[in-house]
Amino acid sequence: MAKPPIYLTTPIYYVNDKPHIGHAYTSLATDVLARFKRLDGHEVFFLTGTDEHGQKVEKAAQEAGEDPQAFTDRVSQAFRDLTVTMGFSNDDFIRTTEARHKAACVALWQVLAERGEIYLGDYEGWYAVRDEAFYGPDELTERDGVRYAPSGAPVEWVREPSYFFRLSKWLPELLRRYDLPEGHPERIDIQPESRRNEIRAFIQQGLKDFADRPEKLDLSVSRTSFTWGVKVPGDPAHVMYVWLDALTNYITAVGYPDTHHPRWKFWPADVHFVGKDIVRFHTIYWPAFLMAAGIAPPRRVFAHGWWTNEGQKISKSLGNVIDPVALVAEYGLDPVRYFLLREVPFGQDGDFSRKALVNRLNGELADALGNLANRTLSLIQRNCEGRLPADAARSVEDAALFASVDGVVDTLRKHLDQQHFHSALEAIFASVREANAYITRQAPWALRKTDPARMAAVLRHLHTALRCYATALQPFMPGTMAALLDQLGVPRDARHFAALDDPLPEGTPLPPPSPLFRKIELPA
Template identity: 70%
Template sequence: MTSERRSIYLTTPIYYVNDKPHIGHAYTSLAADVLARWHRLSGHDVHFLTGTDEHGQKVEKAAEAKGMDPQAFTDTVSEAFRELALRMNYSNDDFIRTTEERHKLACAALWKRLEERGEIYLGHYEGWYAVRDEAFYGPDEITERDGQKFAPTGAPVEWVREPSYFFRLSQWQEKLLAFYDANPDFIAPQTRRNEVISFVKGGLTDLSISRTSFKWGVKVPGDEAHVMYVWLDALTNYITALGYPSEYEALWRFWPADVHFVGKDILRFHAIYWPAFLMAAGLPTPRRVFAHGWWTNEGQKISKSVGNVIDPLALIDEFGLDPVRFFLLREVPFGQDGDFQRKALVGRLNGELADALGNLANRTLSLIQRNCEGVLPAPAAVAAEADIAFLAATGHADAPGSPAWLAAKVGALLNEQKFDAALTLVFASIREANGYITREQPWALKKTDLARMRDVLRHLHDALRVFATLLQPFMPQTMEKLLDQLAVPAGARQLAALATPLPEGAALPPPSPLFQKIQDVAA
């Protein structure tokens, strides 16, 4: 079931602490969490990182608006992101803050390395800067509306002139294009890759990487009048967490990252600046940057001014954690924009979770309780003709000890970040199982063929074990409950364990509902 054990490194962006978490933050981290959990089930060594980006002019201004010291402000808001990670049941191995001393040391080390290699020089910056984006924009990217100039993101820009250190980004244009060509899977999905390549082909200019007009940031080594550009600071977090600048730390084995999960609005920084910084420093580049889309709310763009920001913690309170986790990755292909609709969440919860999976589990386990004395029947000696198609559709091994195809297919889809397709596949098998129990009617077989009844119930139990095992990364709490009800030992919940049938005779606890249906479907 598993390939050779290997190290897997997955990251979320480190979230900017100028406001409280919203559904976009929850969505990005959820994708990373599901993939991390899947790799652990596969027997891999996983390091999963998330955290907060706490420097820059935008944070300084937000703290000032609150009448707070920037450090006290970031301490408060960072805790909200820690709380989100706990409430969403993320399995992150580390939570990094850019105000930590380990991070300041890593930033200084990377700066010195770039400086020693001739990649940084001192000059003056003059151009358009968006405080909201913490980004500089070229004249050709600026639009004007009602006398105000704006970046392509819609953020207002201001003309800035100040001393600045520069990174020789222009010298990396052709090298980046060659890198993209040699690594076609580095940027995903394909539409985002095309956008990045088009941007780079349009020409790169040297990048201003320090500021003197504010103080809240990592000091430039040897010139403390300057603080580092927030994106050089922020991106460095991915190697800080692995022990950089010591490339001999135990965690350094995880570099390069397998996937950086980001929103599409910050793809440029991760797919252009970050590999250029790393190549210039002589460090390995990440294997993939995946940029997902944005959510709207009932067809409307999400906006604080409109008042339609979606609070993930409120969703959990109303619908339960695992239904929310399931819905966010089931509803929309990862990488595309999606529209959050309450009725769609209710429909998924009631239809797929409660009716399809929950009802199947409750019917099967209740029948085993009543008709098999609550004890797991023996595996069928020979599959009946009526069982063959069902066994194939529900991911059973083709031969003793062979990997279940369903697990292999789900893994392949998750490795391409096709979360919705993986769930679609599993729930197609769940529908097959519901069709099977309806056709075979094990409740009626008790009167006519006890041996056949036991075989049918054992096949259904085996199928539920497969479903519960594969769905653990998406709904860990609920699938733990289901695996408990199936009497699957804690040591037999990895993917590799699916190749070994459970022994007969295990006592199954009385079943209890996995999901609560929602009756009120008001928008």
């Protein structure tokens, strides 16, 4: 039976600055899940791109002495280049300055207006240009006469005519959908659980505070104080609120407003991957816009944590922003990809440490996996004429190895369906450790003289284990695992999970092995 299509998205990245480690991290998680689902037989659509409108971009372009379109063209390209540097397998790269996206925004606005979900009024409140968001007085702090949003951005009092979206109308329905049981088709799943609790509490407090005036919870969705954005249809003095514009990208890319488009089968999105700073927009505003327009909301929003650098908060003023391009140049692409998802449970904050990266590279990748592969394949070269031994029956001595190997793919499905990337990697490397213990116990180099048939069986079992690890680790380290699968003699069309049930034929020629990972010495 055909497996359902899968739609995975990164946030579209704001083009007021160049890419950093946070952008690479979010996209990497999305890429790994996309690659995994493809190997597991799903048709996948993986979207990333750039968010290019709004007051903040207009201001950054002015400071750079550029026209906003020229500025966004230049900075957007840096994000497109990052997808190549990091080996991401995205199926589309969307820009909000594209004609297809502007058409989708206009169409969504018109549907919302026709349904009575948008009305014209006046707005005043505390506004943070950096966040493109308004904040309530109780959310602000004050230092030296300046008020600041929870994000640390300064706010100013703004009053202007504005169109409003009837957000208050949809808040009870959002709470209902958050609380539906797992697997319910209408459930909006927010992960990790701490973010779900945070969003629920935020809505409940708002409904309580404004029970007598629910319109206070409605959302301003247009601006007249700047011009860099999508014009409101029928009222060009207004541009659409940047978040209404930006969030619409997720349906633009699958064909909206053409719901007969071949890509529309992917909607609703299975997972929107976001940073925790934008979870409110994706779990409150976005599903409310969609439900108001008669469109199904996304199934899940997963908000990951933030990185620090060697224990320090990352900031441009401290000069400790981590450049993912430089990191890949120094340590190699696949070790960086591996480390970012291995070191910290996805959803929690984590600290980036070069020492920790090198320890993972040297210990788990080079010593555990790389050494296991080199020892096994070298023994096959020397003792089996470089050809794969026959598939052999399993003995009692092999039970512990296969107890860990046979369940690897099912374990990965369980963990990756919950976006528990570190747990998936830990499960694989627990099996790698068992395989290293197995080769030491069985000592195939000694069996050549005492029991050559058993030696061949042991080497075949180790090859089977390595094939499983290499196949399962492809989403995390695609380049290195392709090299390992080449060394294992696995054909290109047999590198998906279902193919693991088909043993390679006896006598398959194997090329001489070569090291998979380069160990790095830490400075004294």
